[in-house]
Amino acid sequence: xxxxxxxxxKCQLPLTVTGLAFSAGGxxxxxxxxxxxxxxxxxxxxxxxxxxKSLLVRLLHGLIEPQSxxxxxxxxxxxxxxxxRQAMVFQKPVLLRRSVAANVDFVLxxxxxxxxxxxxxxxxxxxxxDKAAQPARALSGGEQQRLAxxxxxxxxxxxxxxxxxxxxxxxxxTQLIETVIAEASARGVKVxxxxxxxxxARRLANEMVFIHNGAVVEHSSADTFFxxxxxxxxxxxLAGKLVI
Amino acid sequence: xxDFAEAFRLAFGLVAAMDDDLVEIIGLSMRVSLTxxxxxxxVGLPLGALLATVRFTGxxxxxxxxxxxxxxxPVVVGLLVYMALSNAGPLGFLQFLYTPAAMIIAQSILITxxxxxxxxxxxxxxxxxxxxxxxSLSVPWHTRVAALITDARYALLTVLLAGFGRAVAEVGAVIxxxxxxxxxxxxxxxxxxxxxxxxxxxxALALGIVxxxxxxxxxxxxxxxxxxxxSRAHA
Numbered sequence: 001x002x003x004x005x006x007x008x009x010k011c012q013l014p015l016t017v018t019g020l021a022f023s024a025g026g027x028x029x030x031x032x033x034x035x036x037x038x039x040x041x042x043x044x045x046x047x048x049x050x051x052x053k054s055l056l057v058r059l060l061h062g063l064i065e066p067q068s069x070x071x072x073x074x075x076x077x078x079x080x081x082x083x084x085r086q087a088m089v090f091q092k093p094v095l096l097r098r099s100v101a102a103n104v105d106f107v108l109x110x111x112x113x114x115x116x117x118x119x120x121x122x123x124x125x126x127x128x129x130d131k132a133a134q135p136a137r138a139l140s141g142g143e144q145q146r147l148a149x150x151x152x153x154x155x156x157x158x159x160x161x162x163x164x165x166x167x168x169x170x171x172x173x174t175q176l177i178e179t180v181i182a183e184a185s186a187r188g189v190k191v192x193x194x195x196x197x198x199x200x201a202r203r204l205a206n207e208m209v210f211i212h213n214g215a216v217v218e219h220s221s222a223d224t225f226f227x228x229x230x231x232x233x234x235x236x237x238l239a240g241k242l243v244i
Numbered sequence: 245x246x247d248f249a250e251a252f253r254l255a256f257g258l259v260a261a262m263d264d265d266l267v268e269i270i271g272l273s274m275r276v277s278l279t280x281x282x283x284x285x286x287v288g289l290p291l292g293a294l295l296a297t298v299r300f301t302g303x304x305x306x307x308x309x310x311x312x313x314x315x316x317x318p319v320v321v322g323l324l325v326y327m328a329l330s331n332a333g334p335l336g337f338l339q340f341l342y343t344p345a346a347m348i349i350a351q352s353i354l355i356t357x358x359x360x361x362x363x364x365x366x367x368x369x370x371x372x373x374x375x376x377x378x379x380s381l382s383v384p385w386h387t388r389v390a391a392l393i394t395d396a397r398y399a400l401l402t403v404l405l406a407g408f409g410r411a412v413a414e415v416g417a418v419i420x421x422x423x424x425x426x427x428x429x430x431x432x433x434x435x436x437x438x439x440x441x442x443x444x445x446x447x448a449l450a451l452g453i454v455x456x457x458x459x460x461x462x463x464x465x466x467x468x469x470x471x472x473x474x475s476r477a478h479a
Binding site for chain 1: 383
């Protein structure tokens with residue numbers, strides 16, 4: 001049995017980003033970025049290395065303060081209150097030095113909803129029920145990432161950020177993670193996924209955001225993006241050419 | 245060499261015979277040092293975690309002070325506690341001077357900075373690793389500190405062992421505030437000091453061997469407990 005659907009009336013959309021900028025070490029990593037997300041579907045953020053994808057999701061999640069510009073979730077400025085209703089899976093999962101079950105239970109307790117049935121359901125969804133008592137840090141890379149995803153979903157997020165969650169994972173692990181992401185999206189969780197994997201983007205995305213040099217150069221439906229990319233940078237990227 | 249051979253013979257003889265005085269001295273040593281470790285844990289662990297996780301004005305200075313206090317000279321601590329607990333001192337009304345309570349206070353003061361400083365180092369490192377994940381999950385401060393202490397528990401056990409090692413081997417402070425009174429405040433280290441001053445080097449050495457054996461046994465027991473628990477449940 002899956003978790004309850006997310007009520008769209010409570011959801012944090014639309015997301016409105018205006019003139020977002022962030023610099024570090026003299027380099028402008030996010031450069032006057034504008035973006036509006038209104039749909040509850042899965043949004044995939046793509047772009048070459050160093051385009052600012054990971055930084056953008058950290059800014060959207062409120063882990064980093066923007067130096068200029070604004071981020072608003074359904075009119076509310078980005079902050080602790082909005083972040084409490086979101087979750088993020090990082091490229092390299094940071095697991096507590098506890099058992100698999102204790103990692104998920106930590107978040108369930110934090111959100112005040114710890115119960116054995118929900119814990120088992122989340123572990124089963126991530127295909128980790130038989131490893132519940134094992135040390136989390138002794139799991140394989142794919143299992144650790146599935147655990148990180150189960151833990152993120154334990155917080156019942158309205159928005160789920162995923163920063164290259166399947167980077168360096170084998171196809172089986174990737175498929176398992178994609179299934180969980182698709183199930184979450186089907187329940188109404190707004191998924192914002194960063195990936196380099198065009199195949200994964202085709203499988204999961206409803207809409208695409210292509211970033212280059214810290215700015216959005218293309219924002220369209222997945223269908224349009226993959227059939228007729230409008231920007232040269234996106235065309236080159238999809239063709240496997242060097243994007244400068 | 246004769247002294248060493250005699251010392252080992254005496255040490256084994258004392259232990260084998262379960263000499264009443266020896267048992268009493270060992271018991272008091274353990275009681276004083278373990279209580280001091282407990283107090284240092286209650287004060288030092290949260291203090292170290294606080295310094296590791298909270299940013300406030302003067303934090304850098306506080307860290308430097310706590311680190312510097314790790315090297316507190318025992319005799320200075322003994323002297324300060326003596327002055328505080330003597331009849332003319334601010335805590336004279338407690339009538340703790342020349343009692344095990346005074347020795348516990350002195351040892352606690354000595355080892356609390358050790359526990360706090362090492363805890364800060366361990367928790368700070370782990371906090372840096374967990375910080376972004378905790379921020380993402382909006383983990384409140386008190387839950388974060390509790391989680392960090394829980395996850396660092398095996399490393400912190402080693403910190404407490406370091407504190408115990410310092411406490412049980414300490415002589416300068418406890419001899420000043422305890423007075424080395426037979427059957428009341430005489431512990432292993434003060435007994436060794438006394439026998440050495442009397443010229444009975446073999447007996448002093450024998451007591452030293454017993455003290456070393458106790459320290460080794462406590463460390464060995466805790467480390468094997470830690471290794472067992474870690475391999476069973478956590479990586």
